[in-house]
Amino acid sequence: MGKINPYQLLKTLNIPVGYFVNPSPGSVPFLVYYGAGSTNFKADDIVFAKNDNWNIELYVTKKDVALEERIEKLLKDNEIVWEKGQDVYVDEEKVFLIPYYI
Structure with a gap:
């Protein structure tokens, strides 16, 4: 796996993608990504080699297994090692957050 450009990768899913914030306020589902340091x-x-770490967060109004599977397939197809975190309900926004760590 080489350098990852999360925006270029995630925009192929055809849902809004933003750095830290929803690029289309009021629009759900959407993805945000942000840097999480490096290994x-x-x-x-x-330092002989640096691997940037990224967090990706999927926001949905209801569980969308098909969309999660699309994200996971995209990561697999691009040979990106990932972990998925626990689903979280964000009460103030009335959305679910599904985190991925790459």
């Missing part, structure tokens, strides 16, 4: 390979006080 570095280092030795002898030198």
Whole structure:
């Protein structure tokens, strides 16, 4: 896996994608992504390789297994290692948040 451009990757799903915030306020479903640091390979006080980590959050008004499967297939097809977190209900927004960690 090389460098990941989350926006370029996620926009192929044809739902709104934004960095940290919903790019289309009031529109659901949507995806947001943000940087989550990096994992570095280092030795002898030198960083030899850096792997950026990203968080992706899917927001939906109701559970959408088909959309989650599309996201997971996209990640798999692009050979991106991922983990999925616990679904969370955001009461103030009346939406569910499904996190992915890549």
